Amino acid sequence: xxxxxxxxxIDVNKRDxxxxxxxxxxxxxxxxxxxxxxxxxxxxxxxxxxxxxxKWGDPVTKNRYGIPxxxxxxxxxxxxxxxxxxxxxxxxxxxxIHESMGIITPNGLFFSRSHxxxxxxxxxxxxxxxxxxxxxxxxxxxxxxxRYPSVTRTHFIECPANGGQEWRGPQFNSVQFAKGFMSxxxxxxxxxxxxxxxxxxxxxxxxxxxxxxxxxxxxxxxPVDKVLDDAMIVWGxxxxxxxxxxxxxxxxxxxxWEGNLCVKWLKRLEFATEPWYCKEETSKYTALKPSGxxxxxxxxxxxxxxxxxxxPEIPWTDLKDGDIVEIEGLAWSGMGTxxxxxxxxxxxxxxxxxxxxxLVLPKSWTRWSYMHxxxxxxxxxxxxxxxxxxxxxxxxxxxETKVMGVESVYHRNAVETWEVTATxxxxxxxxxx
Amino acid sequence: xxxxxxxxxxxxxxxxxVAILSGCMPGSTEPKGESTVNGKATIDGGLVYPVVNxxxxxxxxxxxxAVEAKKIFNGRVPTDNEIAAWNKDVMADGTGLPEGEGTSExxxxxxxxxxxxxxxxxxxxxxxxPALSKGNAYELQKTLTNNRYKNATGDGPTRxxxxxxxxxxxxxxxxxxxxxxxxxxxxxxxxxxxxTAYILNINEIExxxxxxxxxFVLNREAMLKIxxxxxxxxxxxxxxxxxxxxxxxxxxxPENFGAQKVNPSERCMKDCKETTAKxxxxxxxGISEFLPPMATARDLxxxxxxxxxxxxxxxxxxxxxxxDTSMGAPALGDAAVWKTVTAKGIDKVYHNGINGINGxxxxxxxxxxxxxxxxxxxxxxxxxx
Numbered sequence: 001x002x003x004x005x006x007x008x009x010i011d012v013n014k015r016d017x018x019x020x021x022x023x024x025x026x027x028x029x030x031x032x033x034x035x036x037x038x039x040x041x042x043x044x045x046x047x048x049x050x051x052x053x054x055k056w057g058d059p060v061t062k063n064r065y066g067i068p069x070x071x072x073x074x075x076x077x078x079x080x081x082x083x084x085x086x087x088x089x090x091x092x093x094x095x096x097i098h099e100s101m102g103i104i105t106p107n108g109l110f111f112s113r114s115h116x117x118x119x120x121x122x123x124x125x126x127x128x129x130x131x132x133x134x135x136x137x138x139x140x141x142x143x144x145x146x147r148y149p150s151v152t153r154t155h156f157i158e159c160p161a162n163g164g165q166e167w168r169g170p171q172f173n174s175v176q177f178a179k180g181f182m183s184x185x186x187x188x189x190x191x192x193x194x195x196x197x198x199x200x201x202x203x204x205x206x207x208x209x210x211x212x213x214x215x216x217x218x219x220x221x222x223p224v225d226k227v228l229d230d231a232m233i234v235w236g237x238x239x240x241x242x243x244x245x246x247x248x249x250x251x252x253x254x255x256x257w258e259g260n261l262c263v264k265w266l267k268r269l270e271f272a273t274e275p276w277y278c279k280e281e282t283s284k285y286t287a288l289k290p291s292g293x294x295x296x297x298x299x300x301x302x303x304x305x306x307x308x309x310x311x312p313e314i315p316w317t318d319l320k321d322g323d324i325v326e327i328e329g330l331a332w333s334g335m336g337t338x339x340x341x342x343x344x345x346x347x348x349x350x351x352x353x354x355x356x357x358x359l360v361l362p363k364s365w366t367r368w369s370y371m372h373x374x375x376x377x378x379x380x381x382x383x384x385x386x387x388x389x390x391x392x393x394x395x396x397x398x399x400e401t402k403v404m405g406v407e408s409v410y411h412r413n414a415v416e417t418w419e420v421t422a423t424x425x426x427x428x429x430x431x432x433x
Numbered sequence: 434x435x436x437x438x439x440x441x442x443x444x445x446x447x448x449x450x451v452a453i454l455s456g457c458m459p460g461s462t463e464p465k466g467e468s469t470v471n472g473k474a475t476i477d478g479g480l481v482y483p484v485v486n487x488x489x490x491x492x493x494x495x496x497x498x499a500v501e502a503k504k505i506f507n508g509r510v511p512t513d514n515e516i517a518a519w520n521k522d523v524m525a526d527g528t529g530l531p532e533g534e535g536t537s538e539x540x541x542x543x544x545x546x547x548x549x550x551x552x553x554x555x556x557x558x559x560x561x562x563p564a565l566s567k568g569n570a571y572e573l574q575k576t577l578t579n580n581r582y583k584n585a586t587g588d589g590p591t592r593x594x595x596x597x598x599x600x601x602x603x604x605x606x607x608x609x610x611x612x613x614x615x616x617x618x619x620x621x622x623x624x625x626x627x628x629t630a631y632i633l634n635i636n637e638i639e640x641x642x643x644x645x646x647x648x649f650v651l652n653r654e655a656m657l658k659i660x661x662x663x664x665x666x667x668x669x670x671x672x673x674x675x676x677x678x679x680x681x682x683x684x685x686x687p688e689n690f691g692a693q694k695v696n697p698s699e700r701c702m703k704d705c706k707e708t709t710a711k712x713x714x715x716x717x718x719g720i721s722e723f724l725p726p727m728a729t730a731r732d733l734x735x736x737x738x739x740x741x742x743x744x745x746x747x748x749x750x751x752x753x754x755x756x757d758t759s760m761g762a763p764a765l766g767d768a769a770v771w772k773t774v775t776a777k778g779i780d781k782v783y784h785n786g787i788n789g790i791n792g793x794x795x796x797x798x799x800x801x802x803x804x805x806x807x808x809x810x811x812x813x814x815x816x817x818x
Contacts, residue, residue, distance in 0.1 A: 131511065295668055299477040335480060
């Protein structure tokens with residue numbers, strides 16, 4: 001074809017061309033293979049010049065900070081009014097985990113939860129104060145903080161209400177909303193224990209208050225056990241500065257623990273002998289049991305998993321009988337490292353071992369996979385079940401509700417099930433008594 | 434042992450190195466997680482990964498850091514005034530709670546002016562913001578055993594300040610530092626006491642056997658006497674010198690928090706389903722009102738209409754109060770009400786909106802520019818003709 005032809009001409013020629021080649025393919029290729037014997041039109045995406053191939057692209061001076069292709073606009077955080085306290089200043093926007101690849105969530109898709117809106121902190125006015133039961137108090141600017149020796153770790157952060165709308169039955173026909181109150185990133189910061197080496201924690205210190213500078217002055221109490229283990233003050237997220245939604249310039253990161261404990265827009269750490277009773281550690285983020293007693297200071301997100309493909313968002317309606325398809329999902333544990341994932345096709349009656357793939361890291365998302373031959377018309381109940389090296393395994397819904405009842409809101413980690421219908425649609429169901 | 438492993442890595446074949454680096458055998462070449470620290474159970478029932486031979490789990494660690502950190506002090510010691518300016522938390526024993534006072538009557542006036550538009554009449558809730566009271570706290574505390582696990586169609590537990598929160602210090606602290614939501618940290622100490630008194634009043638909380646009534650003067654001394662109805666409603670115990678040990682003991686037992694432990698070789702692989710378990714489906718349409726609507730197409734976004742920007746800003750910043758009359762604000766689409774609002778001219782409407790009027794905070798608590806705010810006002814007026 002002539003490269004200088006107008007689009008109109010190309011379209012006219014294209015139509016002729018398709019007619020000819022379609023006819024040709026029938027006569028020339030008939031009998032050579034079952035697949036090519038169909039009288040199929042050639043693909044226009046192949047048969048004509050694409051517009052972006054015939055004109056200048058953007059100069060490198062455009063989008064100095066790159067943005068995704070406009071065609072990816074549906075890959076976005078989403079929210080629902082039912083999870084908003086009034087307006088969207090005390091709310092959550094959740095991650096499209098059906099579109100997630102690997103174990104890293106891009107910063108623009110990392111789930112966003114705040115209690116007084118996303119604060120925009122001027123890094124020049126950022127100060128971090130550490131005081132209370134330490135031999136020496138300290139106040140740090142951002143530059144001074146970042147001069148401490150850094151560590152980089154990959155950890156998920158999960159809102160403990162992930163799946164919490166579904167204690168009494170399935171509600172969201174969506175993996176983004178049923179399991180997307182979480183994300184995973186590579187964080188860079190400093191271990192608090194490194195800073196404390198010189199400050200000197202007094203032996204009577206038992207608890208640390210972490211306080212944010214945002215509108216809600218978000219505060220939580222942290223036991224010193226975690227502070228002296230792997231608690232980090234982080235400023236880096238996937239190789240760049242934290243996003244405002246993640247607490248720019250600095251947030252607390254308690255690997256594996258409730259996202260709410262990982263206080264954003266951090267301004268102050270204080271050590272004391274007694275805990276604080278901050279608003280979010282009793283009024284919310286507590287799990288009410290049938291006895292009427294509620295678990296407080298419920299730290300770690302327990303071992304959990306989900307099938308991400310297929311899912312309500314990614315059905316199998318386009319699969320043909322006999323297609324070989326990869327069933328994929330995520331597993332994670334705030335108590336350790338994923339050691340295995342089992343997959344059931346009958347809603348948790350029998351299981352086969354799925355395969356872990358990629359990096360398997362402590363307190364991180366872990367990818368798992370299982371190759372499946374699709375049989376058209378089969379109805380499946382896909383249930384995944386993960387284990388970790390601390391010895392925990394996901395409970396059934398009945399096992400978990402027997403202890404926790406159905407009013408806990410938080411920390412639900414029972415196995416979850418997708419129903420694949422005879423036509424390949426995928427529905428969220430639960431297997432429970 | 435670990436030294437040997439590291440030598441092996443260096444001299445291992447390329448294939449083995451790839452296997453190790455890809456981490457597909459967790460624990461095989463890496464320090465294992467441990468369930469105790471200094472002989473005590475971990476605080477959360479999980480594992481810690483100590484540094485062994487310069488590795489922490491799968492991560493390499495620079496051993497110089499642990500040695501040099503003792504000499505690193507990158508900041509400065511804060512002044513006493515600086516610590517005092519930020520160290521304003523209020524603890525359950527009264528640490529940090531300043532002297533001051535206020536009555537429920539004063540609190541009610543503040544509440545009507547600054548709080549009712551979100552928390553509803555008498556703290557009944559509304560617009561998605563939390564209810565502050567549902568009635569007598571001592572009676573409602575008894576509903577905490579109404580677990581719908583036992584009775585699926587019964588009333589559930591009522592968890593509001595009076596019936597659920599263990600400490601009143603939490604309320605006082607949060608009101609002063611985080612309320613009112615669109616302009617926090619603007620209340621005085623006395624105003625905070627007054628609002629706390631009002632919320633105690635609508636929850637019918639007693640102090641020394643006396644219900645907090647309209648004239649009750651709440652001050653520091655009175656507040657420290659309050660024993661909230663659900664003060665003993667939380668586990669594990671976190672108070673006192675045994676607090677941390679109590680937490681460790683609690684999470685050492687999976688049965689306390691609904692977790693399951695299993696020897697991997699003994700986990701159920703066949704005939705696992707409880708005989709009574711069956712497929713439970715989403716009731717009705719479930720929750721499906723997603724913003725933006727769920728879609729996975731890879732197409733170009735639709736261009737917003739001429740009023741798209743204002744409509745979106747209305748939905749984000751204004752709709753919660755202006756969608757209907759429940760918040761006392763002029764409802765979108767109510768032509769009669771908006772005729773009154775605009776009677777004194779559009780400039781007056783802009784002025785009131787930008788500066789706030791009655792229960793409405795400036796610009797409705799939004800951070801819109803004046804120009805954007807005006808276009809939202811125009812949109813709302815146009816929608817209400």
